Amino acid sequence: FFDGATLLGTGTLTGGVATLTTGALSTGTHEITAHYAGDANHAAATSPVLSQVIAPLSPGLSLVSSVNPAVLGSGVTFTATLAGGDGPTGEVSFFDGATLLGTGTLTGGAATLTTGALSTGTHEITAHYAGDANHAAATSPVLSQVIAPPPDTTPPTVLLSPITGPAGGVYTATATFSEPVTGLAAGNLALTNATATIAGGDEVFTLTLTPLADGPFSVAVPAGATQDLAGNDNTASTPVTALHDSTPPGIVSSQLTGPVGGVYTLRLTFSEPVNGLTASEIVATNATVTVSGSGTDYVIEITPVQDGPVSVMLPADRVQDAAGNGNAAASLASLTHITVYPSVTLSTAATAITSRAPITVSAAFSEAVTGLMLGEITVTGGSATALSGLGQSYDITIIPTGVGDVTVQIPAGVAHSSLGAANLVSNLLRVEGQIVALTEERVTTFMLHRADALLASQPDLIARLRGSAPGGLDIASRGIDGRFAFRNSWQSGIWADIHGRWNNDGGLQSDYLFGVIGAEFVSGPRLIFGAMLQFDRMTSTDATGFVRGQGWLAGPYVAGQIGDNPLFYEARLLYGQTRNRLSIDNGLTISGFETERWLGSVRLAGEMTRGALIFTPSLAISQTTDSHDGFIDGYGNPIAAQSVSLLQGELGLDVRRVYALERGVLTVNGGGSLVFSNGGLENLTSTAPIADTRGRAWLGFGYDSGRGLNWTGEVRLDGLGTGSITPQIGLTWRLDF
Secondary structure: OEEOOEEOOOOOOEOOEOOOOOOOOOOEEEEEEOEEOOOOOOOOEEOOOEEEEEOOEOOEEEEEEOOOOEEOOOOEEEEEEEEOOOOOOOEEEEEEOOEEEEEEEOEOOEEEEEEOOOOOEEEEEEEEEOOEOOEOOEEOOOEEEEEEOOOOOOOOOEEEOOOEEEEOOEEEEEEEEEEEEEOOOHHHOEEEOEEEEEEEEEEEEEEEEEEOOOEEEEEEOOOOOOEEOOOOEOOOOOOEEEEEOOOOOOEEEEEEEEEEOOEEEEEEEEEEEEEOOOHHHOEEEOEEEEEEEEEEEEEEEEEEOOOEEEEEEEOOOOOEOOOOOEOOOEEEEEEEEOOOOOOEEEEEOOOOEOOOOOEEEEEEEEEEEEOOOHHHOEEEOEEEEEEEEEEEEEEEEEEEOOOOOEEEEOOOOOOEOOOOOEOOOOOOEEEOEOHHHHHHHHHHHHHHHHHHHHHHOOOOHHHHHHOOOOOEEEEEEOOOEEEEEEEEEOOOOEEEEEEEEEEEEOOEEEEEEEEEEEEEEEEOOOEEEEEEEEEEEEEEEOOOOEEEEEEEEEEEEEEEEOOOOOEEEEEEEEEEEEEEEEEOOOOOOOEEEEEEEEEEEEEEEEOEEEOOEEEEEEEEEEEEEEEEOOEEOOOOOEEOOEEEEEEEEEEEEEEEEEEEEOOEEEEEEEEEEEEEEEEEEEOOOOOOOEEEEEEEEEEEEEEEOOOOEEEEEEEEEEEEOOOOOEEEEEEEEEEEO
């Protein structure tokens, strides 16, 4: 088979028919012939020309979009596809309405065009195929392409204004967004120490903030709290912070000092800086004020107008803090201004402490006071046991301890006037403790008096030698004093005397009892020698107390006559001890002490007769000492060791005349003596030693009934030459046996 001279192909004869199918003919008219080459039986043959017309294809053209609607600028691909063609070639033109958008080359029956030049809106898009040798031209149906605006992917931003306020206890902040948003709620806010409400919309919102407590508070819009119209979440805002202060400024410390020069200084510290504090804002009573300082620290100088209560007040809302809070009312100072303080003077009628007897101390204040308590009174050497009185006058009862001085003082600040003025310290009242001095004086006086009584009670050894000391009992009274004596002797050479005397002079009661027992080892008309044991007991009592002592003495004695002359001598030397008790407070407190003593004496006596008169001159010297070691008295005081020594000398002359009566003998006697006494005291300054020279004179009578009963009477004058004469009148009754 031939298209013109072009072989199209061959076909095998079957049943005399051969066929050829081809699609390779192009459009147009083709001169088709068939040529048979023949075979053995058949000759070659050629068919007549067949005019074969090949018409072009009329494909259908469709148009599609890759995305519809599409976003502006994102690019859209249009695809035009020919259907019913056979290998079409060429290009397809794409139109937006009448505007050519571009062309696309057919490949595989399809052509594409991608464009991003379409504006927003709806575009009428068509594709046109101009055709080729085998295909007819074709135009697609209109494609309505929608180009949407580009999508909103920008998140909205928000700016918070500074917090303002407070107003009515609430604060305000403004949230301004970059674009309208929806969905913003109070619960979406980030709040610290506050609650919030929201008003407004679109782009601007008002946030009303209520702090929960004093201190910093803040608000922020977190990311995602709201969305724009495109649904984009907002970005987070920067937090805004403010300080909530609803607490009024207060005074955290105040220090009041003074007065200095009549001015008090008040230093105030507020809890926070304040302003507005001036003198005119302060209310002062009985004072004027000045103010200096700033911020939290101020100094107020207060000048009282007169003595009395002073108050300084700061009324409410006179100063403000930075938040505008006014202060609460406060009392800045309350005091009592005092320039005159009560003074107090202590006095007492007691001149010395001589026992534990209570003494009364009077306290005289310069003005009426209250609050004085017994326990606040300072006492040494005793204790305050009672307090009475009121107003300006008080009495304090003090019980001394008996050791040392008693001092009493009222300290400052223990009593107050009606204005509250504290008293000044009182004078220091001192009452001298004289217990030690009195005890020492009483002891030494007692020992001196006992020594004097001891010397006066010594037995007359010369009388014993001469046999003129028979046994007997004497009783004598001289008004305020008296005495008795008992004497006895035994043939064995044992003899005994007992003497007693008592005296009541000016309230001082003295009793002295003396006894002696002697034993003679040698006994003759011119010489006796022996030993004696003496004992004595003395009591001295007055209105304040007593001293009592008892003791003994022992030692040898001797008496003799010198030649055939009527001149006689005697001597003794004795040692002994005593035990004593004393009280200077009527027996409430007892002290005890012991002493050692010595006694020595020498005496010479003679006798001369001149007519009817008998003269007896004598000379005697005696000394006794008595001493004690230191001891602790009943109060606890140390009493120093003391010693007394009494030296007596006496030069005397007795004169007597004897008258014989029908019934008995009457003797008239008289005489005088010069007495020297020296009583020294060691370690004692409170008592003057006994030291004097004095004269004695006496005149008396004696009656001896001859039956052992005797009467004597006498008048004695002692202290002649001293300016203090002591007269004594006595009557003695004696029984000899």
